[in-house]
Amino acid sequence: MAPQSWYLIVSALLFGLGIVGFVTRRNSLVMFMSVELMLNAANLVFVAAARDHVPARGSACALFVIAVAASEVAVGLALVLALFRLKKSVDSDAVRELRA
Amino acid sequence: MSTVGALLLGLPLAAATLIGILHRRLSTRTAGTLAFAMAATCFGLAVAAFTHLRGLPEDARHVAATFWSFLELGRGDAALTLDVGVWLDPLSVTWALFITGVGSLIFLYSISYMEHEAGGARYFACLCLFLFSMLTLVLGKNLFLTFLGWEGVGLCSYLLIGFEYGKETAAQAGRKAFLVNRIGDVGFLLGMFWTWKLFGTLEHGELTPKLAAGLAAGIALPPLLALCYFVGACGKSAQLPLFVWLPDAMAGPTPVSALIHAATMVTAGIYLLCRLSSLFVAADWALDVVAFTGAATALFAGLIALRQRDIKRVLAYSTVSQLGYMFLACGLGAFASSAFHVVTHAFFKALLFLGSGAVIHALHGEQDLWKMGGLKHHLPKTAFAMRIGAFALAGIAPFAGFFSKDEILGVAFARAYAGDPACWVLWGAGVLTAALTAFYSARMITLCFDGSSRLDAHSHPHEAPAPMAIPLNVLAVLSLVGGIGLGFEALHWLPLHHWLAPTLAPLDLPPLPGALLWGLMTLAFLIAVLFWRIGAKWYSGDCEPARAAELTFPRFAGALAGRFFVDEIYGALIVRPLRFLAALALQFDVRVVDGAARGLGQFAALVGTGVRIVQNGTVQRYAFWMVAGAIALLWLALG
Structure with a gap:
């Protein structure tokens, strides 16, 4: 069985990928996927911890995250859709109205 | 009687409110008729009050009526209760009689005079408000109400002088009258506070007894207290050095000049002096100040009147001069003689102003005496009435002014005769002024x-219409009989004096022997006739003697025509420094006060400019800062 540190390293890599993707990409759908990547990086830590320490609590947290992620997808995709209707584009640079 | 008192104050206020609210809808004629009906009713009420008081025994001739309590402060001895009510006594009713009597004649005159002016209804609303204020001043049962009325006439005078507010001169004259009157009001106010502190009352009915009790108990009355009131009276009655507003007040419509600046408002100062006569008599040298100020004003204004071109200005300065006579009489302790002159002056000065109004009306606004001449052929009735008024003003027997003025000069002479050398100066000034007049x-x-x-x-003067002619005729008759009807000292016929006696401080002066009285009267009469003849001769034809005199004394003539440059001196000494101070204050306001407020705003804006760099609206940038923040927090937590 692989040691827990491997899972943590993979999780950290996934999280880093998510951050880099979110900060660098301009396509809001890709940014959205990056967010999912970060969420699932966290999930990986939870299930890894569940296997070695407290199974029920870790799994429950992972399930929570999946549920929250699902609802977040619903809201987020609706936002992207609204953005597209407004700007005919899903590029995040198209929305800069809040610039001071 | 309290109903009469309430109506005397309530009717003018109601009329003022009604006309004031509806002034855009009412025609001048409707508003004027309403106002005139109100004023005439008030005159009837004043007559009713007069007959009622006449029916009472002489020492009980006063009626007090309280309507409601205006102010109650404190408890016990220090309690201050100010009631709204009226105080009817011979003094207040005398004033009320000529205010409403002469007032209603002027109201009647105004209907026709103002017919073609814009805003006639507004004019009548102000006029009614003025009548209300003046009656409050006179009939109010305590000094506080008198003060309210005092301020009210000041306000109305501002409104009416500046009636044609589109004209810069009128607006300026209104402001000037208001501001100069304020100086006097400060004196009145201080006097009231001080009186309250010393005697604990402001009621007209209580002041004299409390004063007598206080004097008996050994309280020394500070002369400065009397002088406070005197300053107030100087402002309202246009005495040196506060007379400058009155001549400028002629910027208002002519009936206003007649009503406010000749017949009624300016007599408020004399009313105050008479009302507080016992206080002035007890206040040591205060009366001397009053007498000398009065004599100086009479002479000064009489000199200025010699060379004015504007017919209304001549009359304005003559008013100032005659008011000086009244102050002189008060200062000599002869308050009844002063009141006598107030009454006769109200008759003949209203007549002269209304007559000059008829002339100006006929000439379509021309006021320059040098552009008139020969008008007796065009306006025979007006000329006749004006001549009577001028005879009364000049003090030619048997016209009204002769008797009252002669009496004042007689008192001055009697004081000097009784051994007061300073009174020779006063008498001399009075006689000289009579000659000038x-x-x-x-x-x-x-x-x-x-x-x-x-x-x-192309000018075709025409005689005034009936509503203007009737008041002129009535006033002409009053100017003819008003003097001899009210008092003739040499014949011991002094009904007005006896009527006023219970309310005024008595004159402590032995009467002059009869022969001397007759002699003085003859002298005054001869002087008046002589100088009238000289004046008429100098200015008839091509005015050759007058021109010669001007050429002989060019500087003096210039000073007279320039009104002794009093306005210029005030301008340099007071107005310009004040303007400078105002400009300084404005700069302080703009630079420091506004600067502080604007600086705060600019500081906030500056901070905002600094902070807004991070708010560029790009989601990625926000996310970057979030990550950076998270890393920094992590660093802190771990390190």
């Missing part, structure tokens, strides 16, 4: 009505 009255009449016409060729 006769001279400028004759000059005015001659320039206006006699000689050949200097009118514009």
Whole structure:
């Protein structure tokens, strides 16, 4: 069985990928996927911890995250859709109205 | 009687409110008729009050009525209760009689005079408000109400002088009257506070007994207290050095000049002096100040009146001069003589102003005496009435002014005769002023009505319509009989004096022997006639003697025509420094106060400019900062 540190390293890599993707990409759908990547990086830590320490609590947290992620997808995709209707584009640079 | 009192104050207020609210809808004629009906009713009420008081025994001739309590402060001895109510006594009713009587004649006159002016209803609303204020001043049962009325007439005078507010001169004259009157009001106010502190009352009915009790108990009355009131009276009654507003007040419509600046409002100062006569008599040297100020004002204004071109200005300065006589009489302790002159002056000065109004009306606004002349052929009735008024002003027997003025001069002479050398100066000034008065009255009449016409060729003067002629005729009759009817000292016929006696401080002066009285009267009469003849001669024809005199004393003549440059001196000494101070204050406001407020705003904006760099609206940038923040927090937590 692989040691827990491997899972943590993979999780950290996934999280880093998510951050880099979110900060660098301009396509809001890709940014959205990056967010999912970060969420699932966290999930990986939870299930890894569940296997070695407290199974029920870790799994429950992972399930929570999946549920929250699902609802977040619903809201987020609706936002992207609204953005597209407004700007005919899903590029995040198209929305800069809040610039001071 | 309390109903009469309430109506005397309530009717003018109601009329003012009604006309004021509806002034855009009412025609001048409707508003004027309403106002005149109100004023005439008030006169009837004043007559009713007069007959009622006449029916009472002499020492019980006063009626007090309280309507409601205006103010209650404190408890026990220090309690201050100010009631709204009226105080009817011979003094207040005398004033009320001529205010409403002469007032209603002027209201009647105004209907026709103001017919073609814009805003006639507004004019009548102000006039009613003025009548209300004046009656409050006179009939109010304590000094506080008198003060309210005092302020009210100040306000109305501002409104009416500046009636044609589109004209810069009128607006300025209104402001000037208001501001100069404020100086006097400060004196009145201080006097009231001080009186309250010393005697614990402001009621007209209580002041004299409390004063007598206090004097008996050994309280020394500070002369400065009396002088406080005197300053107030100086402002309202246009005495040196506060007389400057009155001549400028002629910027208002002519009936206003007649009502406010000749017949009623300016007599408020005399009313105050008479009302507080016992206080003034007890206040040591205060009366001397009053007498000398009065004599100086009479002479000073009489001199200025000699060379004014504007017919209304001549009359304005003559008013100031006659008010000086009244102050002189008060200062000599002869309050009844002063009141006598107030009454006769109200008759003849209203007549002169209304007459000059008829002339100005006929000439379509021309006020320059040098552009009149020969008007007796065009306006025979007006000329006749004006001549009577001028005779009364000049003090020619048997017209009204002769008796009252002669009495004042008689008192001055009697004081000097009784051994007060300073009174020779006062008497001399009074006689000199009488000569000047006769001279400028004759000059005015001659320039206006006699000689050949200097009118514009296309001018066709016409006699005034009936509503203007009736008041002139009534006032002419009053100017003829008003003097001899109210008092003739040499014949011991003094009904007005006896009527007023219970309310005024008595004159402590032995009467002059009869022969001396007759002699003084003859002297005054001769002086008046002589100087009238001189004045008429100088200014008839091509005015050759007058021109010669001007050439002989060019600087003096220039000073007279320039009104002794009082306005210029005030301008340099007071107005310009004040303007400078105002400009300084404005700079302080703009730079420091506004600067502080604007600086705060600019500081906030500056901070905002600094902070807004991070708010560029790009989601990625926000996310970057979030990550950076998270890393920094992590660093802190771990390190």
